Amino acid sequence: MSSASYSLHGPVAVITLDNPPVNGLGLAVRQAIVAGIDAAAADPAVQAVVLIGNERFFSGGADVREFGTPKAMQEPTLLTVIATVERSAKPVIAAISGVCMGGGLELALGCHFRIARSDATVALPEVKLGLLPGAGGTQRLPRVVGLETALNMIVSGAQVPAAQLKATALFDEVVDSELLPAALALANKVVQEGRGLPRVRDRKVNEPNAEAFLQFARNTVGAMSKHFPAPLKCLEAVAAAANKPFDEGQKIEREGFLALMQTPESRALRHVFAAERAASKISDVSADTPVRAIVKVGVIGAGTMGGGIAMNFLNAGIPVVMLETKAEALERGIGTIRKNYENSLKKGKLTQDKLDARMALLQPTLDYADLSDVDLVIEAVFEDMGVKQQVFEKLDSVCKPGAILASNTSTLDLNQIASFTKRPQDVVGLHFFSPANVMRLLEVVRGDATAQDVLATSMALAKTIKKQAVVSGVCDGFIGNRMVARYGQAAHDLIVAGALPQQVDKALEKFGFAMGPFRMGDLAGLDIGWAIRKRRNAENPAEAKPNVADALCEAGRFGQKTGSGWYRYIPGNRVAQPDPVVEEVIVAFRAAHGVTPRQISDEEIIERCVYALVNEGARIVEEGIAQRASDVDIVYLNGYGFPLHRGGPMLYADQVGLVNVERALKRFAAEPGADVAFWTPAALLSRLAAANETFN
Structure with a gap:
């Protein structure tokens, strides 16, 4: 059962969160943390407690599998867990590696001390679900990182590297070494030096011009948030941290959280959060279906769509063979790709080294024979069935066995396209949206004969190139x-x-x-x-x-x-x-x-x-179809x-x-x-x- 384990390392008790995939703070985990704190309190040999996750996640926050179920609000709630940690008579040290976000960061803020690996990231992303942090995040974070930094983090929901916050009171230590030994060393030092049981809630927000800054922030956030009430609610909760006692501020935070939970905007964002995860699941394709290795990709067509498709793979470090029928069209397509990257360079979004590396992965060609060793080929030619037939008959003759043959068609019958080959099981629709290097959506069109591993590979590849994939059946126009x-x-x-x-x-x-x-x-x-x-x-x-x-x-x-x-x-x-x-x-x-x-x-x-x-x-x-x-x-x-x-x-x-x-x-x-x-x-x-x- 996923929860947390309790172990002793000399005078230090270690509570290790173990709830894959993200160490979500589900009921069993919350119960195990409280039980661990109680066990440490009852053991006279224990002098301190370390709370730790794994390399990838300290905790991703609430367990999404419990959303909408009685378990989500069953005691001990996260507020109860944090209060238990905060009231511990023995120092509790949060040891953070990987991702620490949402309730995970709120839990860490409830600990007496915090140590993090420099490559860890922290965030309070609740605003992305139309909510605000509901377990003290808006009150504690400003007390350790300052009003402006806290507000920026909470209103944006962005992940911030621990190294960037090294100089703040959020962390007592930021290390590059193995985390558990460093956390145990800190725990022993805390005890030996008699550092006591400092609580974040007892700190003051140090901001001499708080009201002027908050008024400026209200104008800015109000203009940017438009249809969404959560950012301004976040701001008012953070403002309470600056000008009210902790308990009053936490009451304002809680009221804001409960009010936002009832808004249609939050319902919409929570729906989208769940829907994006559900879209990756195909009812008759198991999660452990083997996928085909995609090491090299072919793209047919160097126009706007073909060039954009190619950029997705170049960005992911996957070599691309781009084919055109005429040299002028090919040169024009390469020039457009380079120009797009140069625009990113001018905006500071790309370095010259990365630009050169991506262009080096692009192999232009006029010869179908150069597609003989690709693992996937995507055609982005004119939307005409006769043209598609010529392309797929040619691909069928030159591509290696097991290569996935994909069409970017937006409306045409994929089953008919598959019939132009002797391997319809290897044919799939990969419908990118224009501009293909920008638009997030990818319709993965499943033909009658499309193999399960081809579907599984397509969905996995979508994640690699940072697309949101949705499976569609075959009909005119798909979904x-x-x-x-x-x-x-x-x-x-x-x-x-x-x-x-x-x-x-x-x-x-x-x-x-x-x-x-x-x-x-x-x-x-x-x-x-x-x-x-x-x-x-x-x-x-x-x-x-x-x-x-x-x-x-x-x-x-x-x-x-x-x-x-x-x-x-x-x-x-x-x-x-x-x-x-x-x-x-x-x-x-x-x-x-x-x-x-x-x-x-x-x-x-x-x-x-x-x-x-x-x-x-x-x-x-x-x-x-959907x-x-x-x-x-x-x-x-x-x-x-x-x-x-x-x-x-x-x-x-x-x-x-x-x-x-x-x-x-x-x-x-x-x-x-x-x-x-x-x-x-x-x-x-x-x-x-x-x-x-x-x-x-």
């Missing part, structure tokens, strides 16, 4: 682009009905989207959607629908890259300017289709666009700019109430001239609404 098509259709129908692009965009940006659908279309390029519509219309003529954007594309208005799309753009300026020409095109479209425009509210814009997303997300989950609703949320948060403080479309629907979402969809479907099939609630949505249940 993200299938949903965005519905979102775009809802937005399009709103401008036909009476809105204008700028009204739709502003309403959705006010809701929290990073960018409205029409600005997003201009950024991505309207010709991309045009090509997809033409393909779909050719495949399903009966489902073809006229689209205002077709008229814009026919006029050469493809968005920012041509200076005009749904908006117009001044050269050298990406600010979208409403264009009377677009309004004329929309008015003509309405007239041609017998539409009398009406007034449309911002509320209706949000309902139609977001509920269209939710409804399609429900269908995707029901069909098994494993779980939270995977849909992760895709939309990381790939499409859905507001983080709302937790994704499916969680947003949960918070609105699925009954209310279903009623709105039925209302839209019942309107005269409505696309009934589009607005009919998904069976999963109706089923959950009837049972008063939620997606998550």
Whole structure:
């Protein structure tokens, strides 16, 4: 059973936390710490106690497996554990290596002394879950590192190296040597020198200009935190440490913690935290599935997407063979990669040595034969099935047995692509989002024949290149682009009905989207959607629908890259300017289709666009394209700019109430001239609404 062990090293008792993977402070661990302190108190031979973790983790804080369960609040709570440590009649020394964060750092702050390895890191990251530290962190940390440093750490949640805090009262010693012997030596020294039982809570915050600094911080934090209440709550709790007695400050901290726990923003962030971890689990692929070694990667295509994909692997120290069909395109692609790295160099984010090392890993080629020894090859060529066929037939003939053949297709049938090879089990979709070297999302598309070890390898590789991977089944557009098509259709129908692009965009940006659908279309390029519509219309003529954007594309208005799309753009300026020409095109479209425009509210814009997303997300989950609703949320948060403080479309629907979402969809479907099939609630949505249940 994971808890903590108790052992004696001469006159020093050692309590070793043992709760993999991060030494979370679950109930069994908390009980074991209290039992260890009690055992040490009862043993007259014990003169001091050392509390230690392992090399990788002192403690990562609360045990996430107990979130939402009775164990989380069962005694001894973390507050009780810290009080027990603090009241110990024998000195307790926290010995910190690896990561010490959240409740782990609060526990260490409750100890009488602290020693750390110089490569350890400390943090109070609760703000990232929409919370504040709830076990004294906002009160104790300012007392040992100062007001400004503590506030920066708590409001950002960032990890800070122990070496950086060496000069503060947080640590009594920072060492490079083996930690346990150093901690035992400190414990013996503390006893021999009679240092007593100093408590952090008894210290004062030493900041002569505290109020002026705090007022400046309020203005800064308020401007930066926007939709999130936690940063300002953190600030007020830290302010209490500076101007109130410890117990009063801790009361303010606790009240702030409990208030934040009830906010939709915290619920959203906690949902995202759990959803990101759940996304890595594939129901029928066990965690111990062997993975294939990826030592060398091939990328086909040196354009914007291919170059961005290549950079992910170069950044991770993995050699890349980049293939193009023409020397000019290859040289241009290499130049773009180098320019991107040089921009990072100018910003101080990269050193010249690292730039040179990354470029040295890149092998440009015009010859498919140079891909014969790669372990993985990713094609990033034109989104056309005929082009994909040529590429995969060639890869099948030149790549070694066991090499993974991946497509970056965003909409095409991966099963058909796999059929172009004699090894469909080795084919997988790796759908990167543009710009691929920046965007965090990676859709891992599972074909009917994709082998389990190929999936396991893809998910592991995503972590290596710092991507958030989500598994998708095969359908037109997979998870993200299938949903965005519905979102775009809802937005399009709103401008036909009476809105204008700028009204739709502003309403959705006010809701929290990073960018409205029409600005997003201009950024991505309207010709991309045009090509997809033409393909779909050719495949399903009966489902073809006229689209205002077709008229814009026919006029050469493809968005920012041509200076005009749904908006117009001044050269050298990406600010979208409403264009009377677009309004004329929309008015003509309405007239041609017998539409009398009406007034449309911002509320209706949000309902139609977001509920269209939710409804399609429900269908995707029901069909098994996504494993779980939270995977849909992760895709939309990381790939499409859905507001983080709302937790994704499916969680947003949960918070609105699925009954209310279903009623709105039925209302839209019942309107005269409505696309009934589009607005009919998904069976999963109706089923959950009837049972008063939620997606998550």
